Amino acid sequence: MTVIEMASLKLPSSRLGEPDKLPTFHWQQPIPVNSTPENRGLSDEESAHGFQWGDSSILPYRVLNDYDRSQRPGTLEAIRIENDHLRLSVLPKHGGRVFEFYDKRLERDLVFRNPVFQPANLAALGAWFSGGIEWNGLIPGHTPFSCAPVFAERLETERGPILRLFEFDRVIEAAWQIDLFLPPDGDQVYVHGRIVNPDSHEKLAYWWTNVAVPMSSGLRVLSPADYSIEHVLPGNELARFDFPHGHGFDGSYPENWQNATSVFFRKPQADRRWIAALDASGVGLAQTSTRELRGRKFFYFGEASGGQHWMDFLSLDGEGRYLEIQSGITPTQNQRFVLPASGIVEFTECFASLVGDAHDVHQADYASACAATARLVERRFDEADFADVDAFLRKVASTPGKRLQSGSAWGMRHERLTGKAIAKGLNFDVEAPVSPWDELASGSGSSQKSLEAIPDDFVVSPRWCAALCESAESQGQTWLHSLVLGIAALDDDRYEEARALFSQSIAIKPTWLGERNLALLADDQIAEEHYRRAWALPGAPPSLAVEIVEFLQRLERFNALNAFIRTLPAPVLTQERIEIARAILALRQSDFDTLQTILERQFATIREGETTLDELWQGLQIGLAMERLERELSGEEAAAVLRSNPLPKHLDFRMLAASQPASSNKDQNDNHG
Known part of the structure; x- marks a missing residue:
């Protein structure tokens, strides 16, 4: 029989703090937007509902940058x-990630x-970790x-138990659901996905299932292919190329x-x-699906030193090598799909070990190797x-189950606000402290407690x-009404409206967030x-403090930057971005002892492809x-x-080989989401 029960995994774990209190607006994301992409050689299907990375809002979600x-x-x-x-x-508690998938017959993960x-x-x-199978949607x-x-x-069924994972996406305002089914005597895992739009208008959404598999010398990825599309730098473009020898x-x-x-x-x-x-x-892992999942992809960090470091950085030295194989609803990851009005999108995947003849699956001719693998x-x-299982x-899929773990309160709040259920069979009720948004959803005014902080x-x-x-019309415009409406206006690029709302908010009650948001809208001196x-x-x-430091650093106001850093309390000085700013100041002042000391530390929050540490190291040596x-x-x-x-390895976060110029046709984008 199949057992589904609570358990625990003991393993070394790094600290993960609370989400950032600063709202991150769409134009503050670290992914540069390419305003004139050239998607070379793509069909209409491969271009439909395309988007540019870094051009979409992540609000109201909060960034996780404290780890x-x-x-x-x-x-x-x-x-x-x-x-x-x-x-x-x-x-x-980590997105429903499948962290372990152990095959007892093969005695391997x-x-x-x-x-x-x-x-x-x-x-x-921000925060992400490698390994296992992750469910990526709806943004x-x-x-x-x-x-x-x-x-x-x-969920108990006549065929055995099912583990259901689900949540409500606050950007798309729709629900996603994953049902994991391991038949009692089966050696295959079935995954049924269900995405539900509770609104009477269609929406555009996103879905990709990412599977990390162990990377080893000689590993090959096979999938039906007349040709392939790759991400190309610079500009996060897509380009068609002959596969596999293009x-x-x-x-x-x-x-x-x-x-x-x-x-x-x-x-x-x-x-x-x-x-x-x-x-x-x-030998390895194979996946197949119903036709709703049209896309297939692999992502690899690459053999260059930066990519190899990234994999170990996400794990342990010498133990981090992995490859991602992925499946999605769209042909590429630069696209969204249509979620019909009051509609449902469903799909089923199946994962299992695959054991083939090495000669057959590693034939030099890709088409022959692919045909041999297709037979397997x-x-x-x-x-x-x-x-039948699908x-x-x-x-x-819409039969209710028995609760094992609660998610966020936002699905429940959405249902209270709209007065209707999000998706049949999904129970979003949770016990949570009353917030201003519970008061708003219930139609009551903001309490005095909600207006205190x-x-x-x-x-x-x-x-x-x-x-x-x-x-606001019924209660009167409080500082909180103005502040939150201003945040929504600013993220929607309605700058004058946002400025007026933030000014109104701090006139009623000065807050650090109101002043910070006005700084984002002001010219440099006023900011x-x-x-x-x-x-x-x-x-x-x-x-x-980190944002202020980066602001002064960007404007090259180094005297003001130095003066501000000197006023910061010791706990704030330990923030990595402030340490990096101190390193930049040390390099400018030829204080090589301080710079060398800072560069000896392990940095946790460097973005993939970021070269700041590389540049500081070069400046130090020269x-x-x-x-x-x-x-x-x-x-x-x-x-x-x-x-x-x-x-040094601990400073190398480059995604391109150091010896190759940015125009090389082998320079790849690192988008593995």
């Missing part, structure tokens, strides 16, 4: 799914099981629930890619959708059996803003004044050489110094 690399002994709460053939461990929990700055909301990128709880339920090497072997790469397999008329990652012996897939995933999972969460959607406006007033007001979080020689260096001398003092 470290402590890796102290820790425990992750899990839900175990097990029978005689397989064992899965699911993390309900079919997914990359990270030996540690180590957040890093790779998701739209682009890694799920906003990567490091947050989701609802988990156990770049002069066999691109189906990830280790042939020097730089981080995303490769989308394209065979629009394929009879069946599947993907497999098979090691040198022909047909035998492993019998089409009639798969259709029909069963669709039938029970800035809330941790905000609302920005038109539906919630309309309720705020109605509340600095707003920032300083914000920092002086009660409750200002350390992240505000500066030390100039100090020794007591003169400037020639270009050749500087290059020789850098060759003799290569970038």
Whole structure:
């Protein structure tokens, strides 16, 4: 029989703090927007409902940027799914991630099981960790629930128990659901996805399932492909290329890619959708699905030093290598799909081990190897059996289950605000402290308690803003009404309206957030004044000091930057971005001892592809050489110094090989969300 029960995983874990109190507006995201992308050679299907990374709002979600690399002994709460053939461990407090997928017959994990929990700055909301199977929707990128709880339920059926995971997305205002089914005597895991739009107008949404598999020498990724599409730098563009030899090497072997790469397999008329990652012996993980999941892709960090460091940085030295195989509703990850008005989008996936003949699956001719693997897939995933389980999972998808873990209160609040259920069979009720948004959803005015302090969460959607406006008309415009409506206006690029609302808010009650938001709208000189007033007001979080430091640094106001940093209390000085600003000041002042000391630390929150530490290291080495020689260096001398003092691994977060120019056709985008 199949067992579903609560469990725990003991493993070294780094600290993950609370979400940032500063709202992050769409234009503050770290992904640069390319306003004129060139999607070269793509079909209408591959371009439909396209978007640009970094151009979409993540509000009202809050960024997770407070974590470290402590890796102290820790425990992750899990839900175990097990029978005689397989064992899965699911993390309900981390997005429902399948952390472990152990095949008892093969005596191996079919997914990359990270030996540690180590957040890093790779998701739209910041903190993300590698390994396992993650469910990414309904906004682009890694799920906003990567490091947050989701609802988990156990559903009893005539075929055995099902583990249900679900949540309400606050941006799309729709529900997503994943039902995990391990048949009692089966050695395959079925995953049924259900996305429900509770509104009477269509929406655009996003979905990709990401599976991390162990990376090894000789591993090959196979999926039906007449050609492929890759992400290309600069500009986050998409380009069609002949697969697998479009770049002069066999691109189906990830280790042939020097730089981080995303490769989308394209065979629009394929009879069946599947993907497999098979090691040198022909053994690995395979996935197939119903036709709703049209996209297949692999992502690899690449063989260059930066990519290799990234994988170990997310894990342990020498233990972090993995590859992602992915499936999505759209052909590429630069697209959204249509979620019909009052409609449902459903799909079923199946995951299992695949054991093939190494000679067959590693034939030099990709088409022949792919055909051999397709035959294995047909035998492993019998089409009639798969259709039968798919029909069963669709039938029970709206049957309520028994609660194992609660998620956020926002689905419940949405239902109270709208007066109707979000999705049949999904129970969003939770016990949570009363917030201003519960008062708003119930139609009551803001209590005195709610007006005493800035809330941790905000609302920005038109539906919630309309309720705020109605509340302001009946109760009178409070500082909180103006502040929150101003946040929504600013994220929607209605700058003058936002400025008036923030000014109105601080006129009623000065707050650090009101002053900070005015700083974002002011010219440089006035912005600095707003920032300083914000920092002086009660409750200002350390992240505000970080934003002020980055503001002064960006404007190259180094004297003001130095003076501001000197006023900061010791706990705030430990913030990584302030440490980096101190390093920049030290380099400018030729204070190489301080710079060297700062660069010895382990940085936890560096963004993928960020080269700040690389530049500081180069400045340090050239500066030390100039100090020794007591003169400037020639270009050749500087290059020789850098060759003799290569970038240390702990500072190398580059996503491109250091020897390749940005225009190389092998330079890949690192978008693996």
